[in-house]
Amino acid sequence: MRIRYSLIAVFVLSLSARAQVANPTSDQISAAISKGIQHAGQSQGLLLVDNARQFFQAFGEYGAMSGNLKPGTQVPATGFQVRIFTPLEWIAQLASQAAGSGRTFTPNNVTPEMLRPVLRVAAFPSTPPTVGLNLGLDVSSVTDVLLKDASGNNEVRPLGRVPLVNRYQHVQGLLVAFSLDDLARIRQANPEFYIAVVGKDASKDFKIKRKFFSQLP
Numbered sequence: 001m002r003i004r005y006s007l008i009a010v011f012v013l014s015l016s017a018r019a020q021v022a023n024p025t026s027d028q029i030s031a032a033i034s035k036g037i038q039h040a041g042q043s044q045g046l047l048l049v050d051n052a053r054q055f056f057q058a059f060g061e062y063g064a065m066s067g068n069l070k071p072g073t074q075v076p077a078t079g080f081q082v083r084i085f086t087p088l089e090w091i092a093q094l095a096s097q098a099a100g101s102g103r104t105f106t107p108n109n110v111t112p113e114m115l116r117p118v119l120r121v122a123a124f125p126s127t128p129p130t131v132g133l134n135l136g137l138d139v140s141s142v143t144d145v146l147l148k149d150a151s152g153n154n155e156v157r158p159l160g161r162v163p164l165v166n167r168y169q170h171v172q173g174l175l176v177a178f179s180l181d182d183l184a185r186i187r188q189a190n191p192e193f194y195i196a197v198v199g200k201d202a203s204k205d206f207k208i209k210r211k212f213f214s215q216l217p
Contacts, residue, residue, distance in 0.1 A: 030107060033107065036097075046083065046212055079126050080202070085119070119147075126139055140171065142197055145196065145198070158176035162176075
């Protein structure tokens with residue numbers, strides 16, 4: 001992924017001081033830590049991207065570099081992206097960050113905050129191309145992130161938000177968290193659901209299909 005963010009600091013999303021935590025086994029926690037350490041410095045969780053937008057941007061960038069674009073042709077922005085973390089994937093993420101920075105991470109480092117029963121979603125903005133003309137076409141910060149049921153008729157708002165700022169200072173993403181109880185509620189009729197990313201002038205609904213469930217333990 002081309003977009004670069006400082007995730008180590010901002011990925012501590014503070015929620016309300018409830019004592020409720022998810023209840024994975026010690027073996028599950030150890031496996032999540034092992035996974036993160038084996039992929040040191042690499043982002044964990046389920047990544048979904050706006051493939052159509054990324055294709056058109058790559059095509060436009062190639063045209064710009066080769067001089068094949070007509071004068072005034074704009075190269076599109078990336079489109080939104082999301083990375084999704086269950087509590088176990090969150091622990092894998094933190095273990096990966098620690099290992100990538102040369103720090104140890106063991107089950108003793110796992111705190112109740114890390115185990116809160118929430119689904120964390122990092123939503124990344126739609127950013128301009130690195131080459132070629134773009135006068136703001138489809139460039140957008142993330143202003144909100146919602147959960148929707150499979151019908152799209154029922155929404156869940158996040159419990160908390162933290163800005164994610166990248167090297168394009170005029171656009172930012174969001175890190176949000178949703179209650180796993182709320183997630184279970186909107187999945188009662190159909191286990192598939194949507195993560196809706198909202199921007200100033202654009203939006204994107206990412207469908208979480210059955211084929212993705214194995215990546216969200």
